[in-house]
Amino acid sequence: MNQITEQMLNHTSIRKYTDEPITQEQVDTIxxxxxxxxxxxxxxxxxxIEVRDPAKREVLKECSGGQKWTVTAPLVLLFCADLHRSGxxxxxxDKDVLTNTECYTVAVIDAxxxxxNAFTATESMGLxxxxxxxxxNDVQKLIDTFQxxxxxxxxxxxxxxxxxxxxxxxxxxxxxxxxxIDTYTEDGNDEMMEEYNARVKDYYTERTRGKNTNxxxxxxxQLMMAKTRDEVGFVLRKNGFLGR
Amino acid sequence: MNQITEQMLNHTSIRKYTDEPITQEQVDTIxxxxxxxxxxxxxxxxxxIEVRDPAKREVLKECSGGQKWTVTAPLVLLFCADLHRSGxxxxxxDKDVLTNTECYTVAVIDAxxxxxNAFTATESMGLxxxxxxxxxNDVQKLIDTFQxxxxxxxxxxxxxxxxxxxxxxxxxxxxxxxxxIDTYTEDGNDEMMEEYNARVKDYYTERTRGKNTNxxxxxxxQLMMAKTRDEVGFVLRKNGFLGR
Numbered sequence: 001m002n003q004i005t006e007q008m009l010n011h012t013s014i015r016k017y018t019d020e021p022i023t024q025e026q027v028d029t030i031x032x033x034x035x036x037x038x039x040x041x042x043x044x045x046x047x048x049i050e051v052r053d054p055a056k057r058e059v060l061k062e063c064s065g066g067q068k069w070t071v072t073a074p075l076v077l078l079f080c081a082d083l084h085r086s087g088x089x090x091x092x093x094d095k096d097v098l099t100n101t102e103c104y105t106v107a108v109i110d111a112x113x114x115x116x117n118a119f120t121a122t123e124s125m126g127l128x129x130x131x132x133x134x135x136x137n138d139v140q141k142l143i144d145t146f147q148x149x150x151x152x153x154x155x156x157x158x159x160x161x162x163x164x165x166x167x168x169x170x171x172x173x174x175x176x177x178x179x180x181i182d183t184y185t186e187d188g189n190d191e192m193m194e195e196y197n198a199r200v201k202d203y204y205t206e207r208t209r210g211k212n213t214n215x216x217x218x219x220x221x222q223l224m225m226a227k228t229r230d231e232v233g234f235v236l237r238k239n240g241f242l243g244r
Numbered sequence: 245m246n247q248i249t250e251q252m253l254n255h256t257s258i259r260k261y262t263d264e265p266i267t268q269e270q271v272d273t274i275x276x277x278x279x280x281x282x283x284x285x286x287x288x289x290x291x292x293i294e295v296r297d298p299a300k301r302e303v304l305k306e307c308s309g310g311q312k313w314t315v316t317a318p319l320v321l322l323f324c325a326d327l328h329r330s331g332x333x334x335x336x337x338d339k340d341v342l343t344n345t346e347c348y349t350v351a352v353i354d355a356x357x358x359x360x361n362a363f364t365a366t367e368s369m370g371l372x373x374x375x376x377x378x379x380x381n382d383v384q385k386l387i388d389t390f391q392x393x394x395x396x397x398x399x400x401x402x403x404x405x406x407x408x409x410x411x412x413x414x415x416x417x418x419x420x421x422x423x424x425i426d427t428y429t430e431d432g433n434d435e436m437m438e439e440y441n442a443r444v445k446d447y448y449t450e451r452t453r454g455k456n457t458n459x460x461x462x463x464x465x466q467l468m469m470a471k472t473r474d475e476v477g478f479v480l481r482k483n484g485f486l487g488r
Contacts, residue, residue: 001273004248004368008277008361029245031423033252035416037360038375041467042460044417053426080428085421089437091465094472101477101486102380103468105352109377109399112356116281117252120364124248131282133353136346148428155353172279173288177329179275182297184324184392193333216286221335223285224347228338233345233488242345242486244477 007123012169014128015069017161022075026125030077030160033121034114045086045103046111048118049078049146051157059145060157064134065227073129073159078142079115081107083151083240098151099243104236111155122160129160137227139235151240168207171199173216193217251367256413258372259313261405266319270369274321274404277365278358289330289347290355292362293322293390295401303389304401308378309471317373317403322386323359325351327395327484342395343487348480355399366404373404381471383479395484412451415443417460437461 001009031048039045051057060070060078070076083098097103115131122129133156135142142154172178174192197215204212204219214222236242245253275292283289295301304314304322314320327342341347359375366373377400379386386398416422418436441459448456448463458466480486 002368004251005273005277005365007248008280008365011280011282013282028419029249031419033249035419035422036252036255036413038255038257038363040375040377041464042414043464043468044422047422047424047428049424049426049428051426056426085433086464086468089461089464090468091459091461092469093465094469097468097472097474100472100474101480102473105380105399105476106377108349108352109356112353113360113375116357116360117364119282120361121249121252124246131284131357133284133350136349146426146428149430152428155349169280170286175272175275175279178279178288178291180291180293182293182295182300182390184291184293184390184396186393189329215335217333217335220285220287220330220333221337224287224330224334224341225336225338228341228344229346230341230344230488232349233486236345242477244474 008120010169011123012167013130014161014163014165015130016165017073018164020074020162022127022160027075030118030121034118037113037117039110039113040106043086043106044110045082045107046114047080047082047152049080051076051078056145059141060135063138063141064132065137067132067134069130069159070132070157074161077118077158077160078146079111079155079158080148081111081153081155083107084149087151099240101242101244104241108155115156115158118158126162127160128163129158132157132159136229136232139232143235143239153236153239153241171196171203252364254413255367256411257374258407258409259374260409261317262408264318264406266371266404271319274362274365278362281357281361283354283357284350287330287350288354289326289351290358291324291326291396292358293324295320295322300389303385304379307382307385308376309381311376311378313374313403314376314401318405321362321402321404322390323355323399323402324392325355325397325399327351328393331395343484345486345488348485352399359400359402362402370406371404372407373402376401376403380473380476383476387479387483397480397483397485415440415447
């Protein structure tokens, strides 16, 4: 265990922040760290929009179904998959290529790798935050609000600030379910899942003082079915992604 | 600057490794750190396959167009988007929902966030590595080789080991092109891109002793058009992703 792995193993989402601002120097370092993440073929197929405008913060809140930390966090970074820049600046590009599934995959991976670096850098400064993917409830509204051109897709908002909360660690899936050797096997998964579901039920029960007694299977099933976001595909296709 | 941001700002891809193995304890910590990354609605929609079998390492090499570090790296982790587990264990799931663009996006983001944590954790141990997305040249072969069930998609291989190389830092895009405030503007991009292209040309020229004198625009255009991977979409759709 070292300082970095210790920090990672103690990661938890922070949704309440003190009034202390994040300095411009910190913001610059966070973005620099994001940019130093690995990127597919050095394409760097993402953009980061820092959301300062209170009216646009309200849009994020509205799109995310009322997640108020999109408004209250001192720093909010909207990560976007960006193939628009590729279309504009890559020499000899057949723009139709950018509409394929591979290019969307590249851009989403690039954006997420950068975001996780940004997040880890932020935590190393004693700050904390949460990733809000719920803004994808209304992708079209985000495209309009942030004036995203064709082939730029809003993915999630990283909300950051000085922690005013300590929600404790959330239990992850048993390692043996996630980490396999050489082959995708499912041996023993049912038993491990039963144990994990009981552990998550205890976690929610304790954290909500009995208001939520869901297992992992129940919680995830409810969340996924509550917002299926079927229109994400429609809007992204309209905006030049995933044509094939 | 602290230890973590300093490490990130000095990140570079390592493709040559000493013979020193990565210990099982290190592997476990790396995977634990991956698992502690943020995840959409706690879905944890990814799986990690550690590739030990030399024959399967050869498949990775073949699929990636001969990237030999997929064979020579002491540790290779294949990151997969995984909605199969969601379909199996989420209560009350309409499996058709899992075929939408939103769910694919969730799973790719989850996998990449976890991978970047794994990578950063590895680097904190004095190790290094490289992410190989080139394996997506033959997604079907990967699905067959690792026996991936429906709704599991191979994304990239993280190749890790003790560094036997120091390739130096690769210049990233000007921060002002990637980092915008409140609105997606392109003001000044052409000028910044011109300066950046010159800088990248110098980087490649020096690094390859004049064999490659590409600008960023040239290099990226050539790489993207050389392997358009149009079949990724076809194979993923066949495997239960991105139906709509």
